[in-house]
Amino acid sequence: MNQPDSVSTRRAVLASVGTFAAGGGVVYAGSQLGSESPSQSSSSSDGPSVHRSSETTGFGIDLTGHPILGSADATLDMYYWSDYQCPFCRRFEAETLPKLIENHIGTGTVRLVYIQYPYLGQGSLTAAVMDRCVWRQVRDDAPERYRDWHSTLFDEQGEKGSGWASRDSLLAITGGVDGVNADAVDSCMQNNRGEIESSIATDVDRARELGIQGSPAFIFYNRDTDSDGRLIGAQPYEQFDAKIADVRNA
Amino acid sequence: MNDHVSRLLAAFAYPLSTGRRTFAAGLVAVGTYCLLTLSTFPTYSMQLLGADIGYLDEAVVALTGNMYRTTGALGLSLVVAYAVTTGVALTAAFGRARVAGRTGARGLSSVVPGLLASGCASCGAGVLGLLGFAGALATLPFQGNLLRLAGLCLLLVYLSRLGDPRQCAVTPRTGTE
Numbered sequence: 001m002n003q004p005d006s007v008s009t010r011r012a013v014l015a016s017v018g019t020f021a022a023g024g025g026v027v028y029a030g031s032q033l034g035s036e037s038p039s040q041s042s043s044s045s046d047g048p049s050v051h052r053s054s055e056t057t058g059f060g061i062d063l064t065g066h067p068i069l070g071s072a073d074a075t076l077d078m079y080y081w082s083d084y085q086c087p088f089c090r091r092f093e094a095e096t097l098p099k100l101i102e103n104h105i106g107t108g109t110v111r112l113v114y115i116q117y118p119y120l121g122q123g124s125l126t127a128a129v130m131d132r133c134v135w136r137q138v139r140d141d142a143p144e145r146y147r148d149w150h151s152t153l154f155d156e157q158g159e160k161g162s163g164w165a166s167r168d169s170l171l172a173i174t175g176g177v178d179g180v181n182a183d184a185v186d187s188c189m190q191n192n193r194g195e196i197e198s199s200i201a202t203d204v205d206r207a208r209e210l211g212i213q214g215s216p217a218f219i220f221y222n223r224d225t226d227s228d229g230r231l232i233g234a235q236p237y238e239q240f241d242a243k244i245a246d247v248r249n250a
Numbered sequence: 251m252n253d254h255v256s257r258l259l260a261a262f263a264y265p266l267s268t269g270r271r272t273f274a275a276g277l278v279a280v281g282t283y284c285l286l287t288l289s290t291f292p293t294y295s296m297q298l299l300g301a302d303i304g305y306l307d308e309a310v311v312a313l314t315g316n317m318y319r320t321t322g323a324l325g326l327s328l329v330v331a332y333a334v335t336t337g338v339a340l341t342a343a344f345g346r347a348r349v350a351g352r353t354g355a356r357g358l359s360s361v362v363p364g365l366l367a368s369g370c371a372s373c374g375a376g377v378l379g380l381l382g383f384a385g386a387l388a389t390l391p392f393q394g395n396l397l398r399l400a401g402l403c404l405l406l407v408y409l410s411r412l413g414d415p416r417q418c419a420v421t422p423r424t425g426t427e
Contacts, residue, residue: 087315091312159319160319214293231297232297233298236308242301
């Protein structure tokens with residue numbers, strides 16, 4: 001019954017080598033997947049306009065303080081909860097959002113409402129506060145700049161906890177976006193941080209009431225028929241297409 | 251100590267003793283990896299797989315990248331190690347049950363610890379999410395890596411006690427008679 005020691009040792013060594021090879025392969029693949037270039041992110045200022053609104057939608061979302069991409073008269077609302085430190089949000093921005101803009105938002109059937117859902121630590125909250133300050137700065141004269149800033153931040157996303165989402169780092173990134181004044185954004189953050197954090201906390205509470213537990217998260221709301229549907233995570237574009245069709249026809 | 255290490259090595263070598271065992275251990279390891287990966291974002295996984303099971307590969311690949319970005323190379327390595335060790339532990343546990351199985355309770359008692367230890371892999375990555383605490387792992391020390399490490403240690407302890415399931419461990423006598 002007993003195996004010779006040398007055979008067992010050889011098998012143990014083989015098992016170890018195999019395990020390390022398989023594990024190393026998966027980790028290497030994970031690192032490559034995690035560092036995909038976001039070359040397709042929707043950073044262009046061309047395309048649908050960005051605008052503001054102070055209405056509360058039929059679904060109960062207060063649009064005050066939230067940039068809205070697309071026609072104000074679009075039939076469908078698409079509420080988009082995101083966190084600037086969330087890799088899945090970056091994936092959505094790079095792979096799916098450009099197609100949604102081209103096929104649904106740009107054509108006037110869907111309007112996208114950006115809502116911050118910072119849950120991945122202090123860096124996420126800092127980025128969310130900065131998001132509000134950037135929007136306050138550009139919303140009247142150059143609202144399309146918000147999209148550029150928003151896309152740039154996802155393009156520059158680093159690993160969670162690496163320091164990329166510190167205030168100084170985010171301000172440095174902001175300084176590189178045309179049409180956004182980093183000094184004014186810094187000043188806004190220093191003067192209004194408490195009030196903005198309180199407003200963001202209200203949004204986060206509302207999201208949790210809606211059952212949202214991670215990001216990116218989406219709720220589609222048909223303003224004509226009062227029906228809705230949701231998608232969680234960076235799903236393939238086809239799933240978004242199907243969901244939009246479902247809610248439009250509901 | 252040396253005894254534990256040699257039993258651990260023997261347990262890891264056991265799945266390679268036949269082609270069927272290697273295949274079974276590999277299958278369990280791959281299944282465990284998929285389960286652990288999908289459970290890092292359960293609502294996404296359930297919605298996507300509910301729409302079409304064909305999205306399984308897409309979900310696993312996407313969540314692997316996501317896991318690397320959120321928990322780092324260490325977190326992903328721990329999950330891979332956990333999956334492989336689970337494959338070894340379950341293969342060894344069932345091997346032990348086959349050897350000692352006809353003795354009823356004794357066979358069961360040798361399998362249950364393996365199943366429990368393997369099951370705890372889910373505790374590390376999925377159950378918190380399933381219970382509605384998404385992001386909870388992100389708030390845990392080291393993004394939950396400590397929890398994953400603890401689960402992995404549990405499996406290794408089990409294997410170091412089990413050894414090669416075809417062999418009976420001889421406990422050295424201690425004390426006086």
